[in-house]
Amino acid sequence: MNFDTRMVPSVKSALHNFIVVVKDEDKIIGYVYSNISPKEAYSNAFATFFDLSSVNRENVGCLSQFYIKEEYRQYGVGSKLFHMSMEWLQQFDEVDDYFIYVSNGNNDALEFYKRKGFSVSHEILDGFITVLRKSR
Numbered sequence: 001m002n003f004d005t006r007m008v009p010s011v012k013s014a015l016h017n018f019i020v021v022v023k024d025e026d027k028i029i030g031y032v033y034s035n036i037s038p039k040e041a042y043s044n045a046f047a048t049f050f051d052l053s054s055v056n057r058e059n060v061g062c063l064s065q066f067y068i069k070e071e072y073r074q075y076g077v078g079s080k081l082f083h084m085s086m087e088w089l090q091q092f093d094e095v096d097d098y099f100i101y102v103s104n105g106n107n108d109a110l111e112f113y114k115r116k117g118f119s120v121s122h123e124i125l126d127g128f129i130t131v132l133r134k135s136r
């Protein structure tokens, strides 16, 4: 997974994209990327990310990528970006379902999202990815 295989296809298949970049003066120290996409974007040759029939609406929201440089963690920056993303996602009235995908073993992120109201839905790719989900 790299910029060309993950970010570019994701931005292209999405209907709306939202990226927030955080800087400490001139230095970039983190970012969050969220999007609104047709639910069909989550069923492809690579994987079926969730049961499409469990989503009533045409489009879904996703907090897709999230990273804060290690030395800047635990100061509330991630929480701020998380809330900015949720506010952005929730302005789309036609979307009721939000997803986050967490790699197996990334318990810190998993617990972070759970404390913020997301629940584990299921695992995909032989348990390599945990799917977290939240309804409007």
Ligand SMILES: CC(C)(COP(=O)(O)OP(=O)(O)OC[C@H]1O[C@@H](n2cnc3c(N)ncnc32)[C@H](O)[C@@H]1OP(=O)(O)O)[C@@H](O)C(=O)NCCC(=O)NCCS
Binding pocket: 065, 066, 067, 068, 069, 072, 073, 074, 075, 076, 077, 078, 079, 080, 101, 102, 103, 106, 108, 109, 111, 112, 115
């Ligand atoms: C997940 C991630 C983005 C969170 O960013 P962050 O800036 O550390 O997030 P916050 O500081 O807002 O919150 C982290 C924890 O620190 C706590 N915290 C926030 N401010 C704090 C402070 N001033 N003092 C002590 N703890 C604090 C928060 O309560 C939170 O704890 P919680 O998880 O129990 O709620 C960051 O850990 C990261 O980049 N991880 C690596 C990449 C990754 O896993 N991304 C997710 C992929 S799905």
